[in-house]
Amino acid sequence: MVIATKPRRKFSKSVNLMVDRAFQYLDLPPGLSEQIKACNNVIEVQFPVRMDNGEFRTFRGWRAVHSDHRVPAKGGIRYAISVNYDETVALATLMTYKCAIVNVPFGGSKGGLRIDPREHSVDELERVTRRFARELIVKGYVSPGGNVPAPDMGTSPREMSWISDVYKSMYPSDINYYACVTGKPVANGGIQGRVEATGRGVQYVVREFFRHPDDVRQAGMEGDIEGKRVIVQGFGNVGYHLALFLKEEDGAKIVAIIERDGALIDDNGLDLRDVREYINEHGGVEGYPDATFVADGLSVLEHECDILIPAALESQITVDNAPYIQAKVIFEAANGPITYDADEILRQRGVFVVPDAFVNAGGVTVSYFEWTKNISHIRFGRMSRRLDEWRGLKTIEAMEYMTGKEMPEHMRRGILLASDELTLVRSGLDDTMRLAYQEIRAAKEDVPELDDFRTAAFYVAIKKIAQTYLDMGVWP
Numbered sequence: 001m002v003i004a005t006k007p008r009r010k011f012s013k014s015v016n017l018m019v020d021r022a023f024q025y026l027d028l029p030p031g032l033s034e035q036i037k038a039c040n041n042v043i044e045v046q047f048p049v050r051m052d053n054g055e056f057r058t059f060r061g062w063r064a065v066h067s068d069h070r071v072p073a074k075g076g077i078r079y080a081i082s083v084n085y086d087e088t089v090a091l092a093t094l095m096t097y098k099c100a101i102v103n104v105p106f107g108g109s110k111g112g113l114r115i116d117p118r119e120h121s122v123d124e125l126e127r128v129t130r131r132f133a134r135e136l137i138v139k140g141y142v143s144p145g146g147n148v149p150a151p152d153m154g155t156s157p158r159e160m161s162w163i164s165d166v167y168k169s170m171y172p173s174d175i176n177y178y179a180c181v182t183g184k185p186v187a188n189g190g191i192q193g194r195v196e197a198t199g200r201g202v203q204y205v206v207r208e209f210f211r212h213p214d215d216v217r218q219a220g221m222e223g224d225i226e227g228k229r230v231i232v233q234g235f236g237n238v239g240y241h242l243a244l245f246l247k248e249e250d251g252a253k254i255v256a257i258i259e260r261d262g263a264l265i266d267d268n269g270l271d272l273r274d275v276r277e278y279i280n281e282h283g284g285v286e287g288y289p290d291a292t293f294v295a296d297g298l299s300v301l302e303h304e305c306d307i308l309i310p311a312a313l314e315s316q317i318t319v320d321n322a323p324y325i326q327a328k329v330i331f332e333a334a335n336g337p338i339t340y341d342a343d344e345i346l347r348q349r350g351v352f353v354v355p356d357a358f359v360n361a362g363g364v365t366v367s368y369f370e371w372t373k374n375i376s377h378i379r380f381g382r383m384s385r386r387l388d389e390w391r392g393l394k395t396i397e398a399m400e401y402m403t404g405k406e407m408p409e410h411m412r413r414g415i416l417l418a419s420d421e422l423t424l425v426r427s428g429l430d431d432t433m434r435l436a437y438q439e440i441r442a443a444k445e446d447v448p449e450l451d452d453f454r455t456a457a458f459y460v461a462i463k464k465i466a467q468t469y470l471d472m473g474v475w476p
């Protein structure tokens with residue numbers, strides 16, 4: 001359904017207006033809020049690359065450093081035809097607050113290249129990525145201690161591996177070269193659990209939400225995740241993993257998936273692995289035989305459900321559709337899926353929104369773990385895993401000796417849970433997302449004017465960033 005539209009605000013403006021709602025509850029020294037909000041620097045590069053047919057094409061890209069109050073500045077690199085200056089700045093801005101919300105000690109950055117990766121061969125993408133990386137590295141926009149990219153829409157561990165290889169070839173004696181980028185393949189400096197980290201983080205946020213009956217009630221629901229009807233927009237890295245985890249591990253019902261060529265609906269729940277296979281084979285959801293196809297995918301955001309999870313692009317929920325969204329709670333897995341004006345409408349309507357700068361922070365959290373692993377040059381758990389195992393066995397032996405009874409298998413498994421890298425990453429991510437949720441809730445309780453989760457999340461972030469500036473002595 002569509003109502004009268006007004007010109008859309010720029011993405012960065014929309015983000016800053018949301019942030020302003022939180023600034024009004026903080027009493028900061030003059031000028032500090034301007035510094036926190038300002039984007040420190042942005043580079044634009046253009047470069048030619050030879051295509052497979054021998055012709056040259058010029059590509060245009062950006063990397064924005066919104067904040068380096070902490071270094072390195074951190075943020076993904078996006079490949080999409082819609083990439084532009086403003087979007088890159090807006091996404092870098094969100095990174096600053098995101099890192100602060102989840103206590104990741106980084107500044108905020110973001111990069112983007114205007115390209116449709118689906119139009120290029122792997123060879124072309126490799127040449128383009130290597131050339132883009134070189135441009136950013138020589139100009140100081142990629143380095144282990146200064147600015148560290150990661151995957152975002154349209155990029156993956158493959159591109160990250162190419163970037164780290166370019167950096168290594170330019171700085172062969174930098175022993176920290178792996179740390180110049182995160183989200184790399186595990187065999188090439190990456191960390192277990194990074195690929196699915198953002199989706200996993202969303203799952204942990206959803207679980208934490210359902211651990212707070214007051215929040216669940218405020219959203220007009222009851223009970224836990226089991227059986228809740230979920231709509232996911234975007235079935236890529238983030239959307240696919242979060243949908244799979246919520247369905248297979250928590251019993252949610254994924255009743256619709258919205259993709260770029262339309263949506264699939266099945267009120268009994270979709271077979272996600274089958275849909276993924278179909279998309280891999282056919283490039284979209286149209287023609288999938290076991291669900292109802294709706295060509296106007298965007299309209300399915302208004303379909304009846306309990307939980308809506310936008311995991312594709314920004315500006316998907318606008319003044320045009322916000323009045324008709326039926327979801328009781330929205331978890332913003334994508335960056336900026338709700339515009340400022342739409343957010344106002346949803347707030348008035350009492351729709352519970354858990355914001356992007358917190359919900360999708362699982363990616364940067366595990367990137368932080370990867371970066372830490374890279375600069376410490378040792379896999380997590382390498383020194384302690386066998387010792388933990390030995391202690392577990394000794395504990396079981398002692399208990400069995402003292403009781404004269406054999407320990408049941410499920411208890412043995414619990415005590416012997418190995419502290420291998422993947423287990424540690426999941427534990428660290430779960431802890432991070434849970435604590436951040438609780439911190440935001442606590443801020444809402446301390447400052448009753450913070451009546452929505454987004455404003456409270458920004459409030460928490462700004463307080464920490466401001467403290468960093470104050471501690472540095474920049475502001476007296």
Ligand code: NAD
Pocket residue numbers: 151152153154155198233234235236237238239258259260261297311312313314333334335360361363364
């Ligand atoms: P991706 O490229 O893996 O997947 C995006 C998916 O969205 C694709 O399946 C694509 O076909 C679909 N899509 C594109 N346009 C669409 C449209 N108009 N309607 C519906 N679907 C559409 O990207 P991703 O890494 O999953 O990122 C998705 C979102 O999550 C982005 O906003 C990104 O900034 C954010 N995010 C990603 C990460 C990460 O670790 N990858 C971390 C934090 C935030």
